Amino acid sequence: MSLDPEIAARLKRTGDGLVAAIVQQHGTGEVLMMAWMDDEALHRTLTTRRATYYSRSRGEQWVKGETSGHVQHVREVRLDCDGDSVLLVVDQTGPACHTGEHTCFDADVLLS
Amino acid sequence: MSLDPEIAARLKRTGDGLVAAIVQQHGTGEVLMMAWMDDEALHRTLTTRRATYYSRSRGEQWVKGETSGHVQHVREVRLDCDGDSVLLVVDQTGPACHTGEHTCFDADVLLS
Numbered sequence: 001m002s003l004d005p006e007i008a009a010r011l012k013r014t015g016d017g018l019v020a021a022i023v024q025q026h027g028t029g030e031v032l033m034m035a036w037m038d039d040e041a042l043h044r045t046l047t048t049r050r051a052t053y054y055s056r057s058r059g060e061q062w063v064k065g066e067t068s069g070h071v072q073h074v075r076e077v078r079l080d081c082d083g084d085s086v087l088l089v090v091d092q093t094g095p096a097c098h099t100g101e102h103t104c105f106d107a108d109v110l111l112s
Numbered sequence: 113m114s115l116d117p118e119i120a121a122r123l124k125r126t127g128d129g130l131v132a133a134i135v136q137q138h139g140t141g142e143v144l145m146m147a148w149m150d151d152e153a154l155h156r157t158l159t160t161r162r163a164t165y166y167s168r169s170r171g172e173q174w175v176k177g178e179t180s181g182h183v184q185h186v187r188e189v190r191l192d193c194d195g196d197s198v199l200l201v202v203d204q205t206g207p208a209c210h211t212g213e214h215t216c217f218d219a220d221v222l223l224s
Contacts, residue, residue: 007222020132020146020197029141034132034197046223077223080216081209085132085146087217097193104192105199110119111158111189 003043011039012083018054020085021045025092026075032096033104035064037086042077049074051088070094115155123151124195130166132197133157137204138187144208145216147176149198154189161186163200182206 002008011019018036025032035053037045041061044052051064051072065071076089097104114120123131130148137144147165149157153173156164163176163184177183188201209216 010220015127022134022143022146024141024143029136029143031134031136031141031143031199034134034192049223074223076221078217079220079222080146081211081213081219082216086222087143099193101193104194105190107193108122108191109188110191110198111161111186 003039003046007042007046007079008039010079010083011042014084016056018056019083021051021053021088022085023051023072023088023090023092023096025096026089030103031105032090032092032102042086045074045088046077051090065093068094068098070096072096115151115158119154119158119191120151122191122195123154126196128168130168131195133163133165133200134197135163135184135200135202135204135208137208138201142215143217144184144202144204144214154198157186157200158189163202177205180206180210182208184208 021035021037023032038054041052041054055062071093072090074090078087095102133147133149135144150166153164153166167174183205184202186202190199207214
């Protein structure tokens, strides 16, 4: 099984074949994290509703929370107008960030 | 003038030197769009509070709303834990999407 060709045809990938996945908490609207997806990660996310990404450093798919238990149940997936990012609306279990922070954007404020 | 070297050192860029910029409406929390930034676009955004991105197709920086008037006043910029994306909290004038949609994620629902 692989990604629906009609969806695959709408993707505009980076040089290494990825789109940006923005992850938002259902209800609160908080942006929890950003991760990368290749076609297979998007396919798995759409078919399992368990958020699955692609690790650039390890070169493989990973299921969010597979080791930490901090899984994401995916309620919605939307593709943007030019096909280079998807928005996932999720129910997050536990903190979203591997550092233990609630979101991956909590620690480093560049401008406020 | 160029990007603060202490910030530049924390960025983890794509193969073509970019980070993903996620744009969120202040107050409502809506995710409006995703665009790309090179170091110069981030520098301009931080110093002018006018959201500025990098066009992969044109190979140059662009100021959001420069032609449409649909500008973004930047209230906050946050860098994520692994340095490959920034979150901009903005006040958006007019629709965020060049198609006229309110957000760039309104038109193409892959899963609901």
